[in-house]
Amino acid sequence: MALAMIYLGIPEGMLLSLTDKxxxxxxxxxxxxLCQGANKVKNARIQTLKSEFKAMTMEEDMIIDDYHMKMNGIVTNFISLGEKVDESYTVKKKFRAMPSKFLQMTSIIDQFEDLDTMTKEEAVGSLKAHEERVKEKIESRQSLLLLTEEEWVKREKAEGKLLLTREEWLKRTNKEGSSNHRYRVGHGDKSNVKCYNCNIYGHFAVEC
Structure with a gap:
């Protein structure tokens, strides 16, 4: 009778392990x-999740929604293993793990808000609002750069090419340098010019 009651009270997967008892x-x-072994596995899993949660940070290119879902996944696993997770702990972790672009905002919230009473939803809302402001600034800056580029194209069409490639610049520089050199060599009073080749006055070394 006692053996039958045990069989009725255990999971089906465990029943197969007791058929010879x-x-x-x-x-x-x-x-x-069997339960002691299961507890060891459970405790090991909890320790792994704690390490993951502690090391978790939000990457620069990650958005708040993805970061929030990733953190929620770890918290859900904690709860499924029977662990209690304090909400204020997860809220503080959210702000501590933010990238540098959120640093100013998180510092202000930490100063003027009570993180012990803030909910996860309020934390995510604040972070998403700041994320939108950062996104708006970046898009505005990109639009300004694009407008400047369009202005340059218009000016180039109206006034000719304003920018030279490196090869064009070298070609023009060498050409102008050669002209100036020929002018200096072929013209002007050179009585005070000393040749560095023969040390005689009146000509340049290239004419020696």
């Missing part, structure tokens, strides 16, 4: 051993 005492000892 002849007494209630043997079955109970086997269940105890």
């Amino acid at each position: 002849e007494t209630a005492k043997d079955a109970w000892e086997a269940i105890k051993t």
Whole structure:
């Protein structure tokens, strides 16, 4: 009778491990051993989740919604293992794990808000509002750069090419340098010019 009651009170997967037990005492000892093993696995999993949660940070290119879902997944696993997770702890973790672009905002909230009473929803709402403001500034800056580029194109069409490639610049520089050099060599009073080749006045070394 006791053995039958044990069989009725255990999961089906565990029942197969007890089919060879002849007494209630043997079955109970086997269940105890199995549960101890399960507890070890559970505790090991909890420690792994704690390490993941502690090391978790939001990447620069990650959005708040994705970060929130990732954190919620870890918290859900904690709860499924019977662990209680304090909401204020997760809220503080959200703000501590923010990238540098959120630093000013998180510092202000930490100063003027009570994180012990703030809910997860309020924390996510604040972070998403700041994320939208940052996104708006970036888009505005990109639009300004695009407008400047369009203005340059218009000016180039109206006034000719304003920017030179490196090859064009070198070609023009060498050409102008050669002209100036020929002018200096072929013209002007060179009586005070000393040749560095023969040390005689009146000509340049290239003319020696």
